[in-house]
Amino acid sequence: MAATVPWERLRTAGAKLTTPLHPDDYLRLLNPLWSERELRGRVEEVRPETEDAATLVIRPGWGWRYDHRPGQYVGIGVQVDGRFQWRSYSVSSPPRRSGRSISITVRAMPEGKLSSHLVNGLAPGTIVRLARPEGDFVLPEPPPAKMLFLVGGSGVTPVMAMLRTMDRRSQKSGRAMPDVLMHYSSPTPERMIFREELDRLEEKHDGLTVHRLHTDTEGMLDLADLDHICPDWRERETWACGPGPMLDAITEHFEAAGLEDRLHLERFSLQLGGEGGEGGTITFRTSGRTIDADGATTVLEAGEEAGVGMPYGCRMGICHTCTLTLVSGTVRDLRNGEEYDQPNEQVQTCVTAAVGDCTLDI
Amino acid sequence: MAIADVKEYTHLTEEEVDQLGRELDAIRAEIEESRCDQDAAYINRLITVQRGLAAAGRVTLMAGLHSRRTRKPAWLAGAAMLGAAKILENMEIGHNVMHGQWDWMNDPEIHSSNWEWDTAQPAEQWKHSHNYIHHQFTNVLGHDNDIGYGVLRMAREQRWHPVYLGQPVFNALLAGLFQWGVALHDLDLEAIRKGKKDPVEMKRQLRQIARKGRNQVLKDYVVYPALSGKQWKSTLKANATANLARNLWSYMIIFCGHFPDGALHFTEEELEDETRAEWYLRQMLGSANFDGGRFLHIMSGSLGFQIEHHLFPDLPSNRYPEIAVKVRALCEKYDIPYTTGPLHRQYGQALRTIMKLSLPNHMTSSDQPEPPSPSIDRGRRTDAERPSRRTETGGYFRKRASA
Numbered sequence: 088m089a090a091t092v093p094w095e096r097l098r099t100a101g102a103k104l105t106t107p108l109h110p111d112d113y114l115r116l117l118n119p120l121w122s123e124r125e126l127r128g129r130v131e132e133v134r135p136e137t138e139d140a141a142t143l144v145i146r147p148g149w150g151w152r153y154d155h156r157p158g159q160y161v162g163i164g165v166q167v168d169g170r171f172q173w174r175s176y177s178v179s180s181p182p183r184r185s186g187r188s189i190s191i192t193v194r195a196m197p198e199g200k201l202s203s204h205l206v207n208g209l210a211p212g213t214i215v216r217l218a219r220p221e222g223d224f225v226l227p228e229p230p231p232a233k234m235l236f237l238v239g240g241s242g243v244t245p246v247m248a249m250l251r252t253m254d255r256r257s258q259k260s261g262r263a264m265p266d267v268l269m270h271y272s273s274p275t276p277e278r279m280i281f282r283e284e285l286d287r288l289e290e291k292h293d294g295l296t297v298h299r300l301h302t303d304t305e306g307m308l309d310l311a312d313l314d315h316i317c318p319d320w321r322e323r324e325t326w327a328c329g330p331g332p333m334l335d336a337i338t339e340h341f342e343a344a345g346l347e348d349r350l351h352l353e354r355f356s357l358q359l360g361g362e363g364g365e366g367g368t369i370t371f372r373t374s375g376r377t378i379d380a381d382g383a384t385t386v387l388e389a390g391e392e393a394g395v396g397m398p399y400g401c402r403m404g405i406c407h408t409c410t411l412t413l414v415s416g417t418v419r420d421l422r423n424g425e426e427y428d429q430p431n432e433q434v435q436t437c438v439t440a441a442v443g444d445c446t447l448d449i
Numbered sequence: 450m451a452i453a454d455v456k457e458y459t460h461l462t463e464e465e466v467d468q469l470g471r472e473l474d475a476i477r478a479e480i481e482e483s484r485c486d487q488d489a490a491y492i493n494r495l496i497t498v499q500r501g502l503a504a505a506g507r508v509t510l511m512a513g514l515h516s517r518r519t520r521k522p523a524w525l526a527g528a529a530m531l532g533a534a535k536i537l538e539n540m541e542i543g544h545n546v547m548h549g550q551w552d553w554m555n556d557p558e559i560h561s562s563n564w565e566w567d568t569a570q571p572a573e574q575w576k577h578s579h580n581y582i583h584h585q586f587t588n589v590l591g592h593d594n595d596i597g598y599g600v601l602r603m604a605r606e607q608r609w610h611p612v613y614l615g616q617p618v619f620n621a622l623l624a625g626l627f628q629w630g631v632a633l634h635d636l637d638l639e640a641i642r643k644g645k646k647d648p649v650e651m652k653r654q655l656r657q658i659a660r661k662g663r664n665q666v667l668k669d670y671v672v673y674p675a676l677s678g679k680q681w682k683s684t685l686k687a688n689a690t691a692n693l694a695r696n697l698w699s700y701m702i703i704f705c706g707h708f709p710d711g712a713l714h715f716t717e718e719e720l721e722d723e724t725r726a727e728w729y730l731r732q733m734l735g736s737a738n739f740d741g742g743r744f745l746h747i748m749s750g751s752l753g754f755q756i757e758h759h760l761f762p763d764l765p766s767n768r769y770p771e772i773a774v775k776v777r778a779l780c781e782k783y784d785i786p787y788t789t790g791p792l793h794r795q796y797g798q799a800l801r802t803i804m805k806l807s808l809p810n811h812m813t814s815s816d817q818p819e820p821p822s823p824s825i826d827r828g829r830r831t832d833a834e835r836p837s838r839r840t841e842t843g844g845y846f847r848k849r850a851s852a
Contacts, residue, residue: 103664106668107664108500116501125557125558166556169484169490170554171556396763411562
């Protein structure tokens, strides 16, 4: 910390020379990573994992803290046809303060323009934007003694970060890895991301057992078989990550057993669980547009409807690209019902809806 | 009276006006769909060049003034680079970014919601006074404060007052201090004069201007001169020169936008029942272009394409040249005037208007060109047939209410 204080002071003093810009706005012309204005990183390597998946090794620029918890995801913004497109991917590398890079593993989706671009079209050296790590699908501190991972397809990536973290710790401390049972479904052996590394880890740690299920030939996992695959699943903390239907089935199964407290899920789609807003007239001050929006319509959607050039990224409350200044009025976060009503408060338009009339600065 | 009764296009039927609107909408849609990485590369390259120029100018001044041998060329080069950087930043970059021309890139670093420019006016106030007031109510007397910026009489419809005899002097002051004139613009001097301004809002705006202005003044007139040590005076002069050059240049370009002969003014009544297509028409008739090469257009923030800019204020400026070809063809097709000419002539006409209108109307003659073709009867009443309406604005100088 001691070293960063004079540095910060220097940058603040430098702003007197560059006002209304920040020194970073000039420094990034020398090195694209020398800016804290927006988190960014340089793609160092694109490593193919399977036919349609690749690991991107990214070196983050200034302002990155390397403090993600194993299992969290980051937003990544890539300019495609001149426009920044944002998606979120789990970090697959373990957190390491001395680290110089992070890795994310991406599977190219048939419909996913951006995921295909990331897997096939991204050259090393490309500068991408990053968003801070987020998510509660994380390895607890300390890890529980007995764990179960239920993984499908590219859902393996957050779990991989957890396994790598436990592997590294056991190596450092010399203690054995906790008792981990992992059930990994994948259409074919070839499409199984990290299969060689998993083989190695399984061999190295007595505590780790990996069940591989190739669904093209063996069919989907029937949860009734769970008693057979993992007789003590009721006693384990469980983490599940994979396609939506798989997670729905797992949730149902755990609820039926009254064990939903033991289950941790990761879904890459927005769950708007909170109360809706009440709706109202939203005014977009500088563009001079107004629109009546109901309580279920996000400010972002309302703005787009009104023809305002709204900034947005992930559209699920992660990347903060959509953040705007709320001049007056109140908006409610649709995820948790939290209300924002301070004048000039920064609000995320993609997850908030109007509570009465409000005005935004755009 | 609606805008459609303005004689420059009374020869168009309502269907033709609607058709013109649709054709302009189609141009917009085409550009919006074809925005691509080349456009993004344009603005990014421009920002790189501009920041490079600014940094090079500052460094040249700091390093080059100390030796007697390099002093003069360093001063000239430094001031020139700094002036060019300020012009680029204010015009082709700042003005256009704040219009939202680059919002489609979804890049928070080049976005209208948070861009702050290198001039005394806070971006927030600019976006209100310019993007909203000026672009919505373009050239409507009593609404668009850009007509004379609250200090000059730029339209014959504005009532004359002996104060306007000083117009040549006000004009010179406005040109030299343009940055500060713009800084005060959103305060709306006319509203203050009439006592219509909300004092709380005025205080807030003044505080905002003071904060921004202080940082700007500190940077150019205190911090950089101080860093130049013994040569502080030279640096201060170079910075002042760069600011002055930017002021004069941007003043001239901006006065070429709506004041050359041929650019019309409108009255409040003409705004009534205005359709989208009629709004387009008002923008075309109220604006004037000037001719020039690519370099001139970039240095003037693409405002040489004022007509295209007013039709599509939020389309990327590097696309205006191709839009202009299409708009010009439409003007020919519909027989609507398309005002343009060389820069010196356009500014000359604006200057002549400033001089002429310092005198009462009866002492001068109008320079507005005749409309291009005879009107057709559209079944609307003429001015003579309708009740009298206000023909002048600027009544605030009057002591008594008399026509």
